[in-house]
Amino acid sequence: xxxPIETIAxxxxxxxxxxxxxxxxxRTGLSIARFAETETPALSPVHTVLTPSALQRLETAxxxxxxxxxLPGSLPSLGQMIVTDQQTSCNPFGSRGIDWAGIxxxxxxxxxxxxxxxxxYAAFSPAYRAMQENRFAPPDQRNLIGxxxxxxxxxxxxxxxxxxxVEGTSVQPLAAAANAVEADLVIDARERSNExxxxxxxxxxxxxxxxxxxxxxxxxxxxxxxxxxxPLAGGDEDQLIKQPWRGNQVSIGQAAYSGPSLxxxxxxxxxxxxxxxxxxxxxxxxxxxxxxxxxxxxxEEMNELRALTTLYLGGDDxxxxxxxxxxxxxxxxxxxDTDLVTASDWVVHALALDHVPEHFDPLSMRLDDARLxxxxxxxxQRINVVSGxxxxxxxxxxxIDKALGQSRETA
Amino acid sequence: xxxxxxxxxxxxxxxxxxxxxxxxxxxxxxEFSIDLxxxxxxxxxxxxxxxxxxxxxxNETIGVDETEFLKATSATLKLGIEFVNWGDVxxxxxxxxxxxxxxxxxxxxxxxxxxxxxxxxxxxxxxxSLPVRMCEAGKFDFPESDYRAITSTYGxxxxxxxxxxxxxxxxxxxxxxxxxxxxxxxxVNQASENGDIVSIELDNGALLTGDYxxxxxxxxxxxxxxxxxxGYENWSHWLPCxxxxxxxxAATSPILPYTRATAHExxxxxxxxxxxxxxxxxxxxxxxxxxxxxxAILRANIEGELKAEPRVLRxxxxxxxxxxxxxxxxxGLASGFLExxxxxxxxxxxxxxxxxxxxxxxxxxxxxxxxxxNAIMAREFERVRDFLILHYHVTRRHDSAFWNHVRTMEIPxxxxxxxxxxxxRGRVARYQQGLFLEPSWLAVYLGQGLIPAQPDGSASxxxxxxxxxxxxxxxSEIGSAVSRMPHHDNKLAALVQAGRAAQ
Numbered sequence: 001x002x003x004p005i006e007t008i009a010x011x012x013x014x015x016x017x018x019x020x021x022x023x024x025x026x027r028t029g030l031s032i033a034r035f036a037e038t039e040t041p042a043l044s045p046v047h048t049v050l051t052p053s054a055l056q057r058l059e060t061a062x063x064x065x066x067x068x069x070x071l072p073g074s075l076p077s078l079g080q081m082i083v084t085d086q087q088t089s090c091n092p093f094g095s096r097g098i099d100w101a102g103i104x105x106x107x108x109x110x111x112x113x114x115x116x117x118x119x120x121y122a123a124f125s126p127a128y129r130a131m132q133e134n135r136f137a138p139p140d141q142r143n144l145i146g147x148x149x150x151x152x153x154x155x156x157x158x159x160x161x162x163x164x165x166v167e168g169t170s171v172q173p174l175a176a177a178a179n180a181v182e183a184d185l186v187i188d189a190r191e192r193s194n195e196x197x198x199x200x201x202x203x204x205x206x207x208x209x210x211x212x213x214x215x216x217x218x219x220x221x222x223x224x225x226x227x228x229x230x231p232l233a234g235g236d237e238d239q240l241i242k243q244p245w246r247g248n249q250v251s252i253g254q255a256a257y258s259g260p261s262l263x264x265x266x267x268x269x270x271x272x273x274x275x276x277x278x279x280x281x282x283x284x285x286x287x288x289x290x291x292x293x294x295x296x297x298x299x300e301e302m303n304e305l306r307a308l309t310t311l312y313l314g315g316d317d318x319x320x321x322x323x324x325x326x327x328x329x330x331x332x333x334x335x336x337d338t339d340l341v342t343a344s345d346w347v348v349h350a351l352a353l354d355h356v357p358e359h360f361d362p363l364s365m366r367l368d369d370a371r372l373x374x375x376x377x378x379x380x381q382r383i384n385v386v387s388g389x390x391x392x393x394x395x396x397x398x399x400i401d402k403a404l405g406q407s408r409e410t411a
Numbered sequence: 412x413x414x415x416x417x418x419x420x421x422x423x424x425x426x427x428x429x430x431x432x433x434x435x436x437x438x439x440x441x442e443f444s445i446d447l448x449x450x451x452x453x454x455x456x457x458x459x460x461x462x463x464x465x466x467x468x469x470n471e472t473i474g475v476d477e478t479e480f481l482k483a484t485s486a487t488l489k490l491g492i493e494f495v496n497w498g499d500v501x502x503x504x505x506x507x508x509x510x511x512x513x514x515x516x517x518x519x520x521x522x523x524x525x526x527x528x529x530x531x532x533x534x535x536x537x538x539x540s541l542p543v544r545m546c547e548a549g550k551f552d553f554p555e556s557d558y559r560a561i562t563s564t565y566g567x568x569x570x571x572x573x574x575x576x577x578x579x580x581x582x583x584x585x586x587x588x589x590x591x592x593x594x595x596x597x598x599v600n601q602a603s604e605n606g607d608i609v610s611i612e613l614d615n616g617a618l619l620t621g622d623y624x625x626x627x628x629x630x631x632x633x634x635x636x637x638x639x640x641x642g643y644e645n646w647s648h649w650l651p652c653x654x655x656x657x658x659x660x661a662a663t664s665p666i667l668p669y670t671r672a673t674a675h676e677x678x679x680x681x682x683x684x685x686x687x688x689x690x691x692x693x694x695x696x697x698x699x700x701x702x703x704x705x706x707a708i709l710r711a712n713i714e715g716e717l718k719a720e721p722r723v724l725r726x727x728x729x730x731x732x733x734x735x736x737x738x739x740x741x742x743g744l745a746s747g748f749l750e751x752x753x754x755x756x757x758x759x760x761x762x763x764x765x766x767x768x769x770x771x772x773x774x775x776x777x778x779x780x781x782x783x784x785n786a787i788m789a790r791e792f793e794r795v796r797d798f799l800i801l802h803y804h805v806t807r808r809h810d811s812a813f814w815n816h817v818r819t820m821e822i823p824x825x826x827x828x829x830x831x832x833x834x835x836r837g838r839v840a841r842y843q844q845g846l847f848l849e850p851s852w853l854a855v856y857l858g859q860g861l862i863p864a865q866p867d868g869s870a871s872x873x874x875x876x877x878x879x880x881x882x883x884x885x886x887s888e889i890g891s892a893v894s895r896m897p898h899h900d901n902k903l904a905a906l907v908q909a910g911r912a913a914q
Contacts, residue, residue, distance in 0.1 A: 029872075102472075282836060283868025289831040293840060296828075326783065330773045334783060337844050359773035365439035 004284045005248075009183030010034045011174055014042040015158055016253035016270050017189035018165035023274040024187070025169065026062040028281060034166075035174040035181055043158040043196055045230040046266035048221045049077065049208060052093050052151035054264065057271040063164070065154070070404050071164055073157030073223040076136050076396070077206055078127040078150060080263070082352050084212040089120060091352040092127030092207075094139070094151035095344065100375060101366040106347050107331055108367070110360040112376055115369065121351045124379065125150050126387040135390035136206040143389070144382045153264065155208065155221050157228075158196060184248060185286070187277075189270075191254040198226040206393050208263055216313055219263050224397070232260055234313045240302050245291040250277060257302050261309050265340065269305055272340050273298065304341040311349055324355060331357035415444045419619050421596060421611065421634055422627035423449030425573050426743025426760045428580035429469070430625050433764045435587035436473045438771075445588070446619055448611065450595045460573050460683045460690045461489060461670040461754040463846075464508050464566035469761050473583060482907050483579040485686040486571035488551050488668050488899060490542040492754065496674040497859050499807045504535075504858025505669065506753075507542035509565030510850050515881055518870035521853050523878050525837050525866040532879065536857050539885055541565055544893045546669045551899035561892050568754070570670060570683045570690075592617060596628075599638040607738040608634060623772070624739040630748070635731060635741040642732030643747075649800050649822065650728040651699075651813070652678050652750055656706050657692035657722060661715035668899040672752055675708050676700060677813035681751065686903070688718055694750050699813040726750075734788040735781045740767050747792055752802060755795050758846065762791055794845040797826040798855070805830065805859045830861070837863035 008028070010020045013036040025032045050058070055065055068074055079092035097105030109121050122128045127150035130136060139149035174181070209220040216233030244256040253270045261269060276297060280290045307319035326332055327350050333343040367375065391399075418434060420427050431447045438445075470480060480486065491507035498504070512520030520539065527533035537543040542565040545551060555562045585591060594613030602609050610620040611634075626634040635641045647653060662685065671682040678695030693709035700708075706721050730747030734740065741747075742763040749755055766787055770780040803817035804826075822830075829840040833856050839849045870878065897905075 280838065281868075283871050287835040289828070289835045290838065292828065293832050293838065297841065326779050329779055332770070332783070334787065335844055337842055361769075362439065362442055362771055362773060363437060363768070365442055366437070 005030065005184040005282060005286075007031045007033065007183045008185045008187060009181045010187040010189055011181065012036065012042075012189035012191060012255070013038045013040075014044060014189075014191045015047040015162050015165070015267075016191045016255075017187075018162050018169070019267070019270050020187050020189045020252055020274060021169045022063065022165040023061040023271065024278070027060075027274075027278045032169060033183070034169055034171045036171050037174045037190065041159070041162050042191060043162055044191060044266075045158060045196055045219075045221070045228045046261070046263065047158050047161065048155055048223075048228050049264040049267070050154045050156055051264040051268050052153050054268040054271055055154060057268070057275060060275075061271075066404070067164065068154055068156060068161075069400055071156055071160040073155075073160055073225050075155045075204060075206070075222055075224050076138070076393075076400075077153040077155050077208065078131050078136065079153070080208045080210055081131065082210050082212075084353075087354060089352045089354065090122045090128050090131050090207075091348060092122055092125045092131060092150050093153055094125060094127065094149060096121055096348070097124040098148060098375075098379065100372075101363060103361050103363045103366070104331070104344075104347065106351065107361040107364045108372060108376070110331055110357055111364045112372060113356070114360070117376070119380070121348075124383060126383050126390070127152075129384065129387040130390045131207050134203075134205060134393050135387070136393045136396045137390040143386050145386050148379075148383070155223055157223055157225075185281075186249045187252055188249065188255040189252045192258065196228060197230070198223070198228055204393055204397065210263070210312075216260075221263065232263070232313070234260060234315050240299060240306075242299075243291070243295050244273075244298055245277075245286070245294045247291075248286050250294075252277070256298070257306075259306055259309070260313060261305055262312065265305055265309070269301070269340055272301065301338050301340045304336060304338045308341050308345060308349060311346075311353065324350065328355050328357055330359045331361065413442075415442060416623070417621045418443055418445045418623050418625065419611065419621035420445065420447040420625040420627055422629065422743075422745070423447060423577055423581070423591075424627060424629065424743070425577050425757065426629075426745070426763075427625075427627035428577040428584060429757075429760055430627060430742055430764050431584035431589045432473045432580040432587075433469060433761075434768065435584050435589050437768050440588060444590075445584075446590045446592060446621070447584070448592045448594055448596065448613065448619060450593060452595065460685070461492070461570045461681070461751065462568045463754055463758045464568045465758055465761060465846075466568060469765070473580070475579075475583065478906055480571075480579065481569075481903070484569075484571035484573075484575040485688075486569045487666050487684050487686060487903060489568040489570045489670060490546050490551065490565065490668045491670075491854075493546065493669050493671045494674070494802070494855075494858060495671060496808075497672075497679075497802060497806060499860065500810060502860070504854065505537055505540075505543045505546050506851060506854040506858065507537075507540050507546065507565065508567060509540060509542040511536050511853060512539040512882075512885060515870070515878065516873060518873065519867075521857070522837055522866045523870045523873070523882070525863055526870045526873075527875060527878055527882065528862070533882060536853075539882065539889065541889050541892060542567075544889050545896065546667070548893050548896075549665050549667055549899050550893055550896040551668045551902045552896040561888055567668075570685060572685055572687070572690075573757075592619065596633050599634060601638070601737075605737070606639070608638065622738065625767070626739055626741045626745045627743050629744040630726065632731075632741060632745045634739045635733075635736060635745050639736040639739055641734075641736040641741070643727070644729045644732055645727060646729040646796055647727060649796065649820070650750060650803070651696040651817065652694045653726060653728070654697050654702065654705065655692050655694045655724045655726070655750075656702065656709055657690070657724065658709065658713070658720070659688045659718045660691055660713045661718060662686070662688050663714050665898065665900045666903065670754065673712065674808070675712075676811045678705070679752065680709060680712055686907070689713075689715055694752070696813055699811070699816075730789070730792045733781075733785055734763065735767075735784045738777065740784070742767075746788070749792065749795055749799060752799050753795070753847075755799075755846070759791065759795065763788060790844070791846065793823075793825070794842075794847070797823055797829070798847045798851070800826055801830070801852075801855055802859070805856065805861045807860060830856075834861060834863060836865055836867040838867060 021034045082089045205222045211218045221228045244251040310317040310320040333346040495503045524533045594615045598612040600610045608624045666684045673680045677699035680693045683690035695705045726748045743760045808814035839852045
């Protein structure tokens with residue numbers, strides 16, 4: 001006799017558990033109970049950056065940008081500034097340039113660079129200049145550059161996000177053993193918490209800063225009321241568990257893979273795991289074919305996430321070294337079978353870290369030198385016009401405050 | 412000034428001229444020269460008369476005018492493939508180039524259909540596919556670009572005379588500077604230090620040097636196999652058909668906008684309608700029936716008068732262990748063979764060409780490009796292979812030793828997992844890359860009678876009566892759209908006569 005899945009128990013005291021409860025409640029309509037191992041929430045600074053993709057996933061789950069912007073401390077973000085001993089580079093969210101002649105824009109940029117262009121790859125995003133000049137505007141398809149938009153993310157205070165997520169979810173103390181919990185499906189979303197250290201300093205900036213250090217990276221994430229800072233380093237416990245979904249138990253987030261991930265990807269991956277779970281969630285019994293499909297997709301996603309993180313942290317990862325070798329050779333990244341990390345993510349991150357390919361794709365030569373120069377010039381001009389119209393971040397924030405205040409009054 | 416890189420294509424035919432036309436369209440002329448060697452003494456196999464919608468993209472890239480193409484190759488338009496006698500004798504279904512139904516309140520259409528289907532009240536799922544209904548009505552029109560319209564939910568391909576496609580492309584390629592040399596390869600010269608091919612000598616004494624060689628010599632693999640010994644991975648234990656007997660017959664009317672694949676005792680028969688004739692062939696396993704019987708079965712199942720004597724082709728299903736070896740890339744039949752059950756021959760040729768273009772070496776050491784190319788092509792071949800095996804394995808046929816064998820044989824784990832997943836609750840394994848997407852897998856699973864044990868639950872909260880009403884409305888919407896479309900025959904005739912722009 002098959003048993004319907006009607007109740008889901010979620011174990012954990014942090015944002016990953018709260019996210020799980022929120023998303024699953026919104027998207028499945030099932031009865032959700034969260035069991036917390038501590039009374040105070042275990043909050044980690046890794047969940048401070050919401051990438052454009054994470055914002056979309058949250059929107060699907062019923063938590064829109066407007067709601068998130070209204071949280072205390074929320075600050076819009078255009079990307080990250082990467083600081084090493086050698087250079088400071090800007091890495092905005094979204095794409096750059098136009099893929100003329102069917103060839104990735106970075107090949108054209110590379111060719112122009114070899115011909116003397118001094119501008120970085122990121123300069124072909126409207127967010128580049130805005131990040132330098134502390135301006136912000138969300139993407140707007142109606143402007144001069146049409147589809148060539150940047151993307152925007154959001155910095156949120158983990159405490160504020162946590163509180164918003166737990167509204168309406170019941171929380172019970174977790175018994176000593178997880179198997180004491182009775183439910184049709186059990187989600188293990190227990191996570192390590194790092195202490196949240198909010199520094200009062202730091203002006204409002206629409207980007208996070210990743211500063212290379214001797215042990216890894218120091219991540220600084222500005223919020224409306226200060227900045228969060230935390231170290232990003234390779235861990236000892238970065239082994240993937242082989243089967244995050246076994247029977248009626250699913251491990252989500254750090255409970256499944258505790259290795260480091262780049263700011264933004266930590267939250268995005270949890271949302272991705274939850275989306276995948278919802279997609280494969282049965283209405284009764286967990287079928288081995290479904291759990292193994294989840295485990296297959298999940299393992300591939302985590303391997304790619306780990307490979308991209310290794311690009312920053314170094315270490316042994318065959319995918320990273322093989323892919324980087326190929327990229328540095330000719331700017332090529334194989335199309336990936338994953339959602340979380342894509343080939344274009346590799347291009348932007350590798351170039352942000354100054355891994356400049358030796359050769360460009362010869363197909364770029366379909367545009368002769370004069371034409372390429374002309375196209376790049378015109379493109380840059382349009383991008384600069386658009387980014388020049390971005391208001392200063394402070395002005396944008398005032399407008400947001402006003403809009404949210406008005407909406408609150410209306411409500 | 413830098414010296415141009417020289418690309419030498421060995422072998423004309425479909426693969427050779429597709430490569431020549433695509434390379435000459437895509438590569439900057441100031442950087443590359445392209446030579447093609449072929450011999451009029453060597454016939455072409457001319458397989459792959461039926462294609463997939465992806466070919467249109469290649470044609471666009473090459474700059475092919477669709478009307479000219481239809482005229483030159485006596486092509487017809489194709490909306491899918493009809494499979495007869497596959498699930499069991501007497502059954503049929505169409506694998507369309509398009510979707511089944513629409514998502515309803517977050518539930519995938521086939522899940523809704525499955526929910527309503529325990530008592531068969533939802534009927535055949537093909538009823539909710541516009542291209543399936545167009546096939547059944549013999550209608551054709553071009554898809555609309557507005558994604559909200561039901562008439563945007565399909566793609567189309569062509570069925571054409573492959574012996575005419577190569578000459579058509581030749582004209583385009585030569586117009587773009589490809590040099591054709593008549594001759595048969597007599598000798599292949601390799602560099603002593605690394606084994607790369609340096610030049611080829613022809614029977615007429617000509618010598619062609621090159622930086623890269625593209626082997627389009629078909630099954631013979633003159634460069635990739637005879638010279639470079641790239642090895643072959645044999646898949647005949649999964650796809651046991653190893654011969655085909657082919658013959659053209661007189662065209663029949665009306666000309667249908669789809670290919671037909673009819674399963675027989677030890678294989679299957681293709682029927683590909685062209686403007687001027689019908690292409691027919693019987694693919695079979697020589698371990699289960701002999702050539703005479705195969706030919707007799709073919710003759711007995713052809714509608715029109717035969718226009719030639721049947722000829723037998725022999726093949727071994729599988730792929731090159733290295734598609735790209737040294738400085739030589741194999742394209743078309745030289746790279747491997749998968750039976751044309753899903754019209755993938757020309758598509759795999761197209762992939763080989765486009766991937767080579769994407770990975771054109773940028774330095775003398777091409778090992779990274781080669782490894783990457785080989786990995787990508789292996790993945791593509793394996794995914795097509797699994798999809799083909801599915802057709803044989805998911806069957807209830809037990810009327811011959813052949814079907815008993817393929818129904819009960821061990822299949823690749825990668826495929827078994829997909830079947831298990833679908834059997835449970837109708838979920839289709841998800842991949843970002845790969846040729847066949849969810850609608851294709853659904854068509855074959857459901858068409859061959861693999862009905863999920865239960866729906867996935869996504870539609871469980873939805874009211875059956877309301878769902879039935881939505882399905883009825885969709886059925887009616889599709890019916891209405893089909894009724895407004897012209898017959899394929901008429902549309903094709905108008906296109907060929909007046910050109911698409913005038914439609």
